[in-house]
Amino acid sequence: MMPIRQTWPEELARLYREKGYWRGETFPRMLRERAAAFPDRIAVVGGEERWSYGELHLRAETAAAGFLKLGLKPGERVIVQIGNRPEFLSVVFGLFYAGLIPVYALPAHRRTEIAHFARKAEAAGYVVADKGDGFDYRVLAREVNAEVPELRHVVVVGEAEEFARFEDFAPDPSLLPGNPSPSDVAFLQISGGSTGLSKLIPRTHDDYIYSFRASAEICGLDADSVYMTALPVAHNFPMSSPGVFGALHAGSCIVMCPSPNAQTAFALIEKEKVTITGLVPPLALLWMQAAPKTKHDLSSLKVLQVGGAKFMPEAARRVRPTLGCTLQQVFGMAEGLVNYTHLDDPEDIIVETQGRPISPDDEVLIVDDEGKPVAEGESGNLLTRGPYTIRTYHNELAANERSFTQDGFYRTGDVVRRTREGYLVVQGRATDHINRAGEKVSAEEIEDHLLAHPQVFDAAVVSIPDPFLGERSCAFIIPQGEVPKAAAIKAWMRTRNVAEFKVPDQIRFVERFETTAVGKISRKELRAQLRQAFLDAEAVKE
Numbered sequence: 001m002m003p004i005r006q007t008w009p010e011e012l013a014r015l016y017r018e019k020g021y022w023r024g025e026t027f028p029r030m031l032r033e034r035a036a037a038f039p040d041r042i043a044v045v046g047g048e049e050r051w052s053y054g055e056l057h058l059r060a061e062t063a064a065a066g067f068l069k070l071g072l073k074p075g076e077r078v079i080v081q082i083g084n085r086p087e088f089l090s091v092v093f094g095l096f097y098a099g100l101i102p103v104y105a106l107p108a109h110r111r112t113e114i115a116h117f118a119r120k121a122e123a124a125g126y127v128v129a130d131k132g133d134g135f136d137y138r139v140l141a142r143e144v145n146a147e148v149p150e151l152r153h154v155v156v157v158g159e160a161e162e163f164a165r166f167e168d169f170a171p172d173p174s175l176l177p178g179n180p181s182p183s184d185v186a187f188l189q190i191s192g193g194s195t196g197l198s199k200l201i202p203r204t205h206d207d208y209i210y211s212f213r214a215s216a217e218i219c220g221l222d223a224d225s226v227y228m229t230a231l232p233v234a235h236n237f238p239m240s241s242p243g244v245f246g247a248l249h250a251g252s253c254i255v256m257c258p259s260p261n262a263q264t265a266f267a268l269i270e271k272e273k274v275t276i277t278g279l280v281p282p283l284a285l286l287w288m289q290a291a292p293k294t295k296h297d298l299s300s301l302k303v304l305q306v307g308g309a310k311f312m313p314e315a316a317r318r319v320r321p322t323l324g325c326t327l328q329q330v331f332g333m334a335e336g337l338v339n340y341t342h343l344d345d346p347e348d349i350i351v352e353t354q355g356r357p358i359s360p361d362d363e364v365l366i367v368d369d370e371g372k373p374v375a376e377g378e379s380g381n382l383l384t385r386g387p388y389t390i391r392t393y394h395n396e397l398a399a400n401e402r403s404f405t406q407d408g409f410y411r412t413g414d415v416v417r418r419t420r421e422g423y424l425v426v427q428g429r430a431t432d433h434i435n436r437a438g439e440k441v442s443a444e445e446i447e448d449h450l451l452a453h454p455q456v457f458d459a460a461v462v463s464i465p466d467p468f469l470g471e472r473s474c475a476f477i478i479p480q481g482e483v484p485k486a487a488a489i490k491a492w493m494r495t496r497n498v499a500e501f502k503v504p505d506q507i508r509f510v511e512r513f514e515t516t517a518v519g520k521i522s523r524k525e526l527r528a529q530l531r532q533a534f535l536d537a538e539a540v541k542e
């Protein structure tokens, strides 16, 4: 089993400790300390469950013993695919207590993605909830297990059928290992997948805890706050910006909202007196549309965070008048850097920028395509390094070469400019992915699937501006032989067992791709050309 590491140069690690960013906290210690300090305070609410900090801790200890008793060994990797329910936390902290390393999958992921994570992480276990959103994860677990038999243990929350049942785990304090080191990798997060398949992002206790402790402070979380997660909790935004972990760190209450639709969420906001929650832009639009008509009392809500994709200023300006709360823009990435507008910033900054970095030691460079810094205020490629931005993906030689500079800066792929006040404005991006309502879809990954279709000669997938999703995907296909039906291509994508958000929204058949006089163009140029041709044609129609 390949060890998983994430290290910073020694002099920087020393600086980050001296400045008090890295305080030697670890996930197990964090929960234990809070359970000891305020055992009866409510930690998490969801469905019929309402667990105190003390109870969450006991459940995590029981879970840890159960995982170890099954035969999982500290240091092994375990994929977790559980939606927004309290068990997400008892499973994940159970893994932390057992010295196991969670790999966070999203509920939308299917066999292709899970099998990929399992191989890349050399995972030994897979924890799912029996059902979610009408989908049976036990069926998925069977398929993945058949494809990757190394995934020895499948654990199911709920009705387990032939698998180990999470609820049957029993406490056994003698099994629990000692504390991890704060510089150890705590878990693997999944990259948005700007090129090809998603990559695994190793985050340490030190770096991640710093990011959400500081986030909780910026977002004003305290013991009276009620943080609701309406986005899938395994995503970096609701997990740590400040997310459920930031809420636990601050001793707040977490509300697990099973669906982001306005009716479900509004009812929970009223019932639990939610004070802060986070959304992607399309959901924020839906909530703003629903708010004037709702019978629910939303007056407890003080902060609505919006991030994951660009929130347009016109929409941003409507948040306070329609929802009666402060907007906070969040521009972050699972690889590290997170920017926030601050709650007391002037309205124009809140509406027009995507915030400023968490840390005084987040280094931000804005450079042209040759890597030279652009003039102040100009747009350029955003590079960053700092106390919670990774230096490497797990087991990705080529991607690491591409994604990091010689001196350790992460190439975010985003094009930004910096305002005089030091706030970033996201202008676009340099990489070819589709940011579909905050879900990142790699053009290359979809093209690969399409090319496997017998009637597809060539394919190029591009992002098209969409008034609701922000962007949608369009696949341009040169057919081979008889022209297939668009619906057949979509059906084919579904047989590839990928997340539904990766199925192209639109399909266009073309006879050929235009090439330059030289005859050959890069895929990047080709995608740009197709996108432009599409937009020009749309403009003519209007």
Ligand code: OOB
Pocket: 191, 192, 236, 237, 241, 306, 307, 308, 309, 310, 311, 329, 330, 331, 332, 333, 334, 335, 338, 354, 412, 413, 414, 426, 429, 435, 438, 440
């Ligand atoms: C968040 O994380 P990821 O890893 O799913 O995606 C990161 C990418 C960024 O590089 C950027 O392209 C885009 O998503 N993005 C935004 C944005 N927030 C993220 N683009 C424009 N405006 C924004 N506010 O998406 C993520 C992680 C932590 C906190 C928030 C979002």
